[in-house]
Amino acid sequence: MNKDHIVEEVRKIREAQAAKFNFDIKAIIAEAQKQQKRTSHKLVSFQTQEAHLSGRIT
Numbered sequence: 001m002n003k004d005h006i007v008e009e010v011r012k013i014r015e016a017q018a019a020k021f022n023f024d025i026k027a028i029i030a031e032a033q034k035q036q037k038r039t040s041h042k043l044v045s046f047q048t049q050e051a052h053l054s055g056r057i058t
Helices: 005-020 025-037 049-053
Strands: none
Touching: none
16 A cells, blocks of 8 residues: 555644644643634634534534
């Protein structure tokens, strides 16, 4: 199976970002929420998977 270089790059970046916050998911989310407040782009969604799968996308 061939390696997907884009997937590899995304995983490398994700790993580096997680390490920056000592792999603490609450800290990672808190930082994303801070960034979201500074921009008009939505960075964190609290939509449930069930709502997404049922088509109730908000």
